[in-house]
Amino acid sequence: MEQKFSKNTLFNFFSGNASPMQKKAIEEWLEEDSNREWFFEWLKEWENEHPQFLADTDLAYERFKVNLKTGSRKKEVRLLHTPPQRNIKAWMVAASVLLLLTCSAWFLKDAILYKTYTTAFGEIKSITLEDNSQVALNANSSLRVPRFSFGYGDREVYLKGEAEFSITHTPTHQKFIVTTPNQLSVEVLGTKFIVYSRPRGSKVILQTGKVRVSNASNESLTIAPGDMVSLDQKGALQKQLVQGVEKYAAWKDKRFIFDRTSLKEITYLIEENFGVKVSIPDTALANRSISGTFQANNVEEMLEMLSDVSGLQVTEQDKVYILNASE
Structure with a gap:
């Protein structure tokens, strides 16, 4: 990321207060995706230091929608001076500022409103949220967090993949919601x-405390430590x-705990994580199960572990690993 x-x-x-030349240079700088995070981090810091300025949200939003359709450049943004207060809708300030730019609809919406944490295959990331809640994000996953409104009302985040959450209780008893x-x-x-949400299914495993889990039909269950809730094929x-709920978070330490786990299930884990x-x-071989705790960084x-434990022969063909019983 170039600063x-x-x-x-x-x-x-x-x-x-920037000069026309500075505005032009900043716009060109923002054309690089890697520079945008600097922009939003400093925008958030600026908003924190200037809470007395609140965007004229109606005007800003109307211009925002016009810009999405036309990509036209706007020259002015009108601000209303209000008594000092925290700007809960600070993203409107961001939208107003970015009306100066010619950007895609994705950039003007998602990049303004959310900070997205992602992990590559084989990567695990530790995240500390603004409320000091801790998140361990597993490989091949993403977590989307509101940039400006997090901590005002419900603390809601969006997870795709798998993560372990350790949530801080706030003095005002704000809910923390994972969707x-x-x-x-x-x-x-x-x-x-722990929340697991991938194409082949979703589940929640509670380690401590109490949580309520809901689905698209507004059916809900309150669960206790040691409970696991999953969605069936009908939702x-x-x-x-x-x-042993700890086995569901073993991936944080690059460990895999199997308890009569089929080789077929393990292949799914390999595809999702690596x-x-x-x-x-061989169907019969795919249904063979193994148990134990294993360490694997890649x-x-x-x-190699599967080959040693189960006596498998591993070959690679057209970027696909094939497992067969050793002869």
């Missing part, structure tokens, strides 16, 4: 839990008691 402009230069830009692509919703005040909630395809042509170590 071409000083913080003071961008603060002048946010305040409407997923299939409309699974987890609502808590302060607790520790209904199914609850069961599980033993991004490679694994095939087991797909090669995982496949």
Whole structure:
């Protein structure tokens, strides 16, 4: 990420005091995706230092919609001077500022409103949210967090993939809500839990505290530590008691705990966490189960472990790993 402009230069830009030459240079700088995070981080800091300025939201939003349709450049943004207060809708300030730019609809919407944390295959990321809640984001996952409104009212985040949450209880008892692509919703005040949401299913495992889990039909269940709730094929909630909830978060330490886990299930885990395809042509072999705790930092170590434990022969063909019984 190239830091071409000083913080003071961008603060002048946010305040409407930048020169035409500076505005042009900043616009060109923002054409690079990698520079935009600097822009939004400093925009947020500027907004925190200038809470007395509140965007004329009706005017800003109308101009915002026009710009999405036409991509036209706007020269002015009108601000209303209000008594000092925290600007809960500070994203409108961002929208107003960015009306000076010619940007895509995605940039003007998602990049303004949300900060998105992502992990690559094989990567695990530790995240501290503004309320000091901790999130461990598993490989091949993303977490979307509101940039400006987080901490005002409900604290709502959007997860795609898998993560462990350790939520801080706030003095005002604000709810913390995790939503997923299939409309699974987890609502808590302060607790520790794991959410798994991938194309082949969704589940919530509670480690401590108490949470309420809801689905798209507004069916809800309140669960206790040791409970796991999953969505069945019809989208209904199914609850069961599980033993050893710690195994569901072992991935944080690059560990995999199997308890009579089928090789077929393990191939799914490999594809989700390491991004490679694994095939087991023999159905009987795919249904063979293994148990134990194993350490694997990459797909090669995982496949080597499977080969040693289960006596498998591993070959690679057209970027697909094929598992067969050793002869």
